[in-house]
Amino acid sequence: MAVLREVPVEAQVLVRGEPRPRFPLEPNTSAGDVLWLGPDEWLVLGGREAEYADAAVAVDVSAARVVLELAGDDAREVLAQGCSLDLRSGSFGPGRCAQTLVARTEAILHCAGDDAIRLLVRPSFAPYLRAWLEDAIDGVRR
Amino acid sequence: MRFSFAGVEYEGREGETLAAALVRNGVLGGFRSPYRDRPRGVFSDGEEEPNALVRVGDEPLARATLVELEEGLVAEPVAGKGRLEPPRRERRYDSMHAHCDVLVVGAGPAGRAAAAAGGGDVILAELGRCAPLDGVRVLERTAVVGLYDGNLAVAVERGRRLWRIRARRIVLATGAVERPTLFEDNDRPGVMLAGAFKRYGRPAGATPVSGGFTPRVQLWRQAGGRLRWDDRVGAPVPDGELRAVACAGSVTGEGLPDAPPFALPDGEEGRIFVDLERDATVADVRRAVAAGLRSVEHVKRYTTIGTGPGQGRTSGVLATRVAAELLGVHPGELGTTTARPPYLPVPFALLAGRNRGPLFDPVRVTPLHERHVELGAVFEDVGQWKRPRYYPRSGEEMDAAVLRECAAVRERVGMQDVSTLGKIDVQGPDAAELLDRLYTNLISTLPVGMCRYGVMCRADGMVFDDGVVMRLGEGRFLCTTTTGNAAAVLAWMEEWLQTEWPELRVWLASVTEQWAAVAVAGPDAREFLQPLTGVALDAASFPFMAIREGEVVGIPARVCRVSFSGELAFEVWVDGRRGHELWRALEGAGGATPYGTEAMHVLRAEKAYPIVGQDTDGTVTPQDLGMDWVVSKKKGHFVGKRSFDRPDTSRADRKQLVAVLPADPDELLPEGAQLVADPDVPPPVPMLGHVTSSYRSAALGRTFALALVRGGRGRVGETVHAPLEDRVVPAVLAEPVLYDPEGRRRDGRPA
Numbered sequence A: 001m002a003v004l005r006e007v008p009v010e011a012q013v014l015v016r017g018e019p020r021p022r023f024p025l026e027p028n029t030s031a032g033d034v035l036w037l038g039p040d041e042w043l044v045l046g047g048r049e050a051e052y053a054d055a056a057v058a059v060d061v062s063a064a065r066v067v068l069e070l071a072g073d074d075a076r077e078v079l080a081q082g083c084s085l086d087l088r089s090g091s092f093g094p095g096r097c098a099q100t101l102v103a104r105t106e107a108i109l110h111c112a113g114d115d116a117i118r119l120l121v122r123p124s125f126a127p128y129l130r131a132w133l134e135d136a137i138d139g140v141r142r
Numbered sequence B: 001m002r003f004s005f006a007g008v009e010y011e012g013r014e015g016e017t018l019a020a021a022l023v024r025n026g027v028l029g030g031f032r033s034p035y036r037d038r039p040r041g042v043f044s045d046g047e048e049e050p051n052a053l054v055r056v057g058d059e060p061l062a063r064a065t066l067v068e069l070e071e072g073l074v075a076e077p078v079a080g081k082g083r084l085e086p087p088r089r090e091r092r093y094d095s096m097h098a099h100c101d102v103l104v105v106g107a108g109p110a111g112r113a114a115a116a117a118g119g120g121d122v123i124l125a126e127l128g129r130c131a132p133l134d135g136v137r138v139l140e141r142t143a144v145v146g147l148y149d150g151n152l153a154v155a156v157e158r159g160r161r162l163w164r165i166r167a168r169r170i171v172l173a174t175g176a177v178e179r180p181t182l183f184e185d186n187d188r189p190g191v192m193l194a195g196a197f198k199r200y201g202r203p204a205g206a207t208p209v210s211g212g213f214t215p216r217v218q219l220w221r222q223a224g225g226r227l228r229w230d231d232r233v234g235a236p237v238p239d240g241e242l243r244a245v246a247c248a249g250s251v252t253g254e255g256l257p258d259a260p261p262f263a264l265p266d267g268e269e270g271r272i273f274v275d276l277e278r279d280a281t282v283a284d285v286r287r288a289v290a291a292g293l294r295s296v297e298h299v300k301r302y303t304t305i306g307t308g309p310g311q312g313r314t315s316g317v318l319a320t321r322v323a324a325e326l327l328g329v330h331p332g333e334l335g336t337t338t339a340r341p342p343y344l345p346v347p348f349a350l351l352a353g354r355n356r357g358p359l360f361d362p363v364r365v366t367p368l369h370e371r372h373v374e375l376g377a378v379f380e381d382v383g384q385w386k387r388p389r390y391y392p393r394s395g396e397e398m399d400a401a402v403l404r405e406c407a408a409v410r411e412r413v414g415m416q417d418v419s420t421l422g423k424i425d426v427q428g429p430d431a432a433e434l435l436d437r438l439y440t441n442l443i444s445t446l447p448v449g450m451c452r453y454g455v456m457c458r459a460d461g462m463v464f465d466d467g468v469v470m471r472l473g474e475g476r477f478l479c480t481t482t483t484g485n486a487a488a489v490l491a492w493m494e495e496w497l498q499t500e501w502p503e504l505r506v507w508l509a510s511v512t513e514q515w516a517a518v519a520v521a522g523p524d525a526r527e528f529l530q531p532l533t534g535v536a537l538d539a540a541s542f543p544f545m546a547i548r549e550g551e552v553v554g555i556p557a558r559v560c561r562v563s564f565s566g567e568l569a570f571e572v573w574v575d576g577r578r579g580h581e582l583w584r585a586l587e588g589a590g591g592a593t594p595y596g597t598e599a600m601h602v603l604r605a606e607k608a609y610p611i612v613g614q615d616t617d618g619t620v621t622p623q624d625l626g627m628d629w630v631v632s633k634k635k636g637h638f639v640g641k642r643s644f645d646r647p648d649t650s651r652a653d654r655k656q657l658v659a660v661l662p663a664d665p666d667e668l669l670p671e672g673a674q675l676v677a678d679p680d681v682p683p684p685v686p687m688l689g690h691v692t693s694s695y696r697s698a699a700l701g702r703t704f705a706l707a708l709v710r711g712g713r714g715r716v717g718e719t720v721h722a723p724l725e726d727r728v729v730p731a732v733l734a735e736p737v738l739y740d741p742e743g744r745r746r747d748g749r750p751a
Helices: A075-080 A123-141 B018-024 B109-116 B194-199 B218-222 B282-290 B296-303 B316-327 B348-352 B369-374 B398-411 B431-438 B483-500 B525-532 B576-589 B597-606
Strands: A003-006 A012-016 A034-038 A041-045 A057-060 A066-071 A097-102 A105-113 A116-121 B002-005 B008-011 B053-056 B059-063 B073-077 B094-105 B122-125 B136-139 B142-148 B152-157 B161-172 B176-178 B191-193 B207-209 B213-215 B226-230 B235-239 B245-247 B273-275 B378-382 B385-390 B414-417 B422-427 B451-457 B463-473 B476-481 B507-510 B515-521 B547-552 B555-560 B569-575 B655-662 B674-676 B687-697 B702-710 B719-723 B728-734
Touching: A003 A123, A012 B507, A034 A097, A034 A105, A057 B422, A057 B507, A066 A075, A066 A123, A075 A116, A075 A123, A075 B094, A105 A123, A116 A123, B002 B018, B008 B018, B094 B109, B109 B122, B109 B161, B122 B142, B122 B161, B142 B218, B161 B348, B176 B194, B191 B194, B194 B207, B213 B235, B273 B282, B273 B316, B282 B296, B282 B316, B296 B316, B369 B576, B378 B597, B385 B398, B385 B597, B398 B414, B398 B597, B398 B687, B414 B576, B414 B597, B422 B431, B422 B483, B431 B476, B431 B483, B463 B483, B476 B483, B483 B507, B515 B525, B515 B576, B525 B569, B525 B576, B555 B576, B569 B576, B597 B687, B597 B702, B655 B687, B702 B728
Parallel strands: B002 B073, B094 B122, B094 B161, B122 B136, B161 B245, B191 B207
Antiparallel strands: A003 A066, A012 A041, A012 A057, A034 A041, A066 A116, A097 A105, A105 A116, B002 B008, B053 B059, B053 B073, B142 B152, B152 B161, B176 B213, B226 B235, B378 B385, B414 B515, B422 B476, B422 B507, B451 B463, B463 B476, B515 B569, B547 B555, B555 B569, B655 B702, B655 B728, B674 B687, B674 B719, B687 B702, B719 B728
16 A cells, blocks of 8 residues: 655755756656756755856755655556556656646656655645545555 | 335346346336337347436436446436436545556457457456456446547546546457337337347347447547448448557447348338437438438437437437438438547546545645644635735624734734745846846846846736846846746746747746745834844845845845835745744744735735736736836837837826725725716716725725726826716725825835
C-alpha cells in the first residue's frame, strides 16, 4: 500500500543558462538532486543561490515547493488516477522527472527509486494535493 | 438469490443478468414503450437492448441485459426516459489513466486472438465477463465509449471508473449486432433477436427474429474510419485503413452470415416498428421521405430514429434500408449517420469523478492561514485563494468589523497578510529592457533598491494588470502582480519573451510562494515596527518606495515602503516558511490590528487606487482611470502604445473613473448599479456608466462609490441617478480621490 510523507528539503535553487558540470542534459531526467526542467533550466534540491553566483540566473526557491513522496508498489497506480503521463516503470523509472498536472494542480514528478515517486508542489496547493493523494490511495485499496 | 422486478419477487441465479433471469422466470413482457404506451419485453441480450430499461438503485436508466443480479436487487421498469434523482447512497466514481502498446476492444474470438498475439503491453477491454489471458491486462465489464485523437480511448469500467487509455495501436474486435425484421406488431412482448433467443435457452412463448447482422462500426467511425455498404451483409462495413486503428473479426463483415433478402412487408405501416426506443415506424420513415428528405441524417432528425439511448444500434441500418426502398435507390447511396462519443451513456457523476466536494477545486492558502482561522477570520475567495475578508470580534457584524479595521489603519496601525500577491523574478542583462516594453511606464530608470508602481496593458491598450516593480540589482527585478492574475502575467511575459523577443537575455521565475508578506500600515506603523527591526525606518533613511534588507523580529527580511491605503506603510517579506512566525511576532508586539481584504478595498478606494478586474473590465485604459502619469511619453515602444493613438481610445466621452457620493450619506449603492442623467425620460434611458466599487467609509463618515462614467471627469459636481429596483438614488459625481488628496499622510501622521 502506498504511503505518503513529506520529505524535508532545506534549500532549493533554480538555475538558468548554460549547463554546469554534473547537470543532466537529457530532457526529463535527473542527476542526483539536480532535475532537468527545460533546455536551460534546472532545479537543484539542496542547492543555494550563493553557490551559483556565476550562473546566468540563480533564484532561491527554497520555500516555493514542498516535496512529498509517495512510496509503495502501487504508488504509480495511485498517481495514475490523476496524471496522464506514462508512469510505467519502463517509461518513468528511477532518475526520470517531469513537470505535469496531478489532478488539478501543477507538480514536478521525480522518480526517486523503483517504487518511490516524489511530487514537488507549491505550498499553497499542498493541502489539496495531499488530500487528493490520500483519497486516491483509498481508491486503489478498494 | 432473490430479486424483485416491478414489485414482484423472483428467484435469480449467480452470474445471471436481470434480463436473463426475467426471461427464465417466464417474464417476456413487463415493459412499456415510451410514447405509445405499448407493451414491450426483453428484446436482446446485449448493450443494444431497446425495451428492457430499468431503474436499479440510483441508476435511473440501466439496460436489464447489462445489469448483473445481486441478492436483493430491486428493479423497476422505465418507459424510455429515466429520471435523475438525488442519490440515496454515496457511490465512489473515479478515474484512471493507462498507457499500453496494444488496446483490444472486445474479447470475442478475434479480440482474444489479437490480444494473445501480444506486441508489448496489451490491454483487453470487454463489455461483459472475460476469462483471464496470459500476459494481458484484462478489463472486464468495461465499455470503450470514445476514441479520440492520439489514440486516446475512453472507457467505463463497471459504471464506476473512467479510464483514459493511450495506446500505440488499437484493435477493434467489436463484433456485430443482430438486426430486427419488419412485420406488423414486431414490437410485441416475446419477439426477440434470434441470437438472444438461443442464448436464453429458447424460452417458451418467445418468437425469434433475425434480419442479419450489423457490424459495430461506431468506434471505427469515431476514429475517423470510412465505411462502405456491403450487399452480402446488408450493412456498412469498415473501409480503407487507419494508421493506428485496425478492425478484426466480424466487425469487418467477414464471417457474418448472408443477410436475408430485404423487402417492405405488408400490413399497417404505423404498427411496423423501426426504432423501438422512439416508437418510430415505417409510416414515420414514409412521411419523412414524402416530405422530400433523402439523406439518412435528415430522416433521422425528422423521425427521431436513432436518437434514443441506443443511438440507432438496432434501428439505424433498418431505417436506411426502409428509406432506400421507399426512394427506390441502393441503401449505399444514402450515406450513414455520424457516430460520436459516447458509444454508451456515461453518467455525469462518473465524468466528475473525485473532483467534487472538498476535491472539487484546489483551495490555496497562505503560510499564515491557520492563524487567520484561529483569529476567527471570515474568508473570501480570490481566484483559488482563501483570503481573510475581515476579522469579526464576538458579536460584530461585517460592517462594524470593516469600519473598525479601516479606522485602525487610518488612525493607528493595522497588519494584513499580503502573501498571495503574484511575484515574478526577472533577471538578466536585458531585464530592464523587457520590462520597459511590457509596462506602460519607464522601468529602466528605476534605481537599484527602489520600487515603482507599474501598469501593463494588452496590445489593445486596455489595462491588463498592475503591481509594484522592485529593482534588486542592475539586472534583477521582482514584479508583483494582482493575486488572481499571477499565472496569467507570467505566461504573458513568457509569451513575449519566447515568441517575439527571443534575443533578449532575460529569465523569468515564479517566486510567489517563496515569500510570505505582511503589510504594516497606518500613521503609527513606524513606531510599531521600529523596535522590531534594525532597519532604520525614519523618513530620511527609508524614503517612500525604497527597499531595505535586514532582519525583522530576528527573521531575514526585505522591507518595502509601499502603500495601498495612502497611509505610511511597510511591507515585510520573509521566507515563506517563516511567515507564520513573523505574523505571530508582529501580533505579539501588540497594537497592530489585523485587517482583511474588505478594509483594504475601502482604504484603497478612498484613494481611488483601482483594482484591476473590479474597477476595470478589459475596456479601460490607464487614462480612463485618471493615470495618464503612468503612461510614458518618452518610451519609443511598449505593448499597448499604438492603441493609445487610436481615435477611440482618446475620445473625450470615454468612461472615466470618478467618485460617486450618494445624496443620502447612509445609502450604499450596489456595485454594478447603472447611472443615468435623468431617470424620468422614457426608455430606453441613456446610460452614463456604472458603479464599480461601493463602500461605507469610516474616514469620510459616509458611503461612497467609484464608477466608470461617460466623460466623467468633465461631469464632476453633477448629480446623477442610480435607478434601483424599488427607488432611484441621486448622487453627486466627485473627484476620485476622496481621502487625503494631497498625499500628506504618506510619511506618517501629518504634523
